Amino acid sequence: MSRWRPIEIVFVLGALSACKSGENDIGEGLKNPDRHIRSRAVLALGDSKDHPGSVRALEAVLRQDPDRGVRIDATVALGQLGRSEEHTSELQSHH
Numbered sequence: 001m002s003r004w005r006p007i008e009i010v011f012v013l014g015a016l017s018a019c020k021s022g023e024n025d026i027g028e029g030l031k032n033p034d035r036h037i038r039s040r041a042v043l044a045l046g047d048s049k050d051h052p053g054s055v056r057a058l059e060a061v062l063r064q065d066p067d068r069g070v071r072i073d074a075t076v077a078l079g080q081l082g083r084s085e086e087h088t089s090e091l092q093s094h095h
Helices: 006-021 023-031 035-045 051-064 068-093
Strands: none
Touching: 023 035, 023 051, 035 051, 035 068, 051 068
C-alpha cells in the first residue's frame, strides 16, 4: 500500500475540484505535465454529465497522452460513461 505525502493529497484534491468545476478546468487538468493530475482529470470525465464532450476528450487522451497509465484511466472513464448511459436508458424505458 502506498503512502501519500500531505502535499500530494493537496494537489490531488485541487486537481479533482478543478476537474469538476468546469470544462476549461478539466482541459487544463488534461494538459498538466503531471501524469497523476491528468489521470484525475480523466477519471473525473467519467462522472461528467456531458457525455459527448467527455467522449471526445477521452478519445483525444487515448490518441495523444504519452503515459500508458493515463490512457488506461481514459478507458476506465469511457466505461463509466457507457454504464451511466445504459442506466439512464433503462430508467427512461421504465417510465
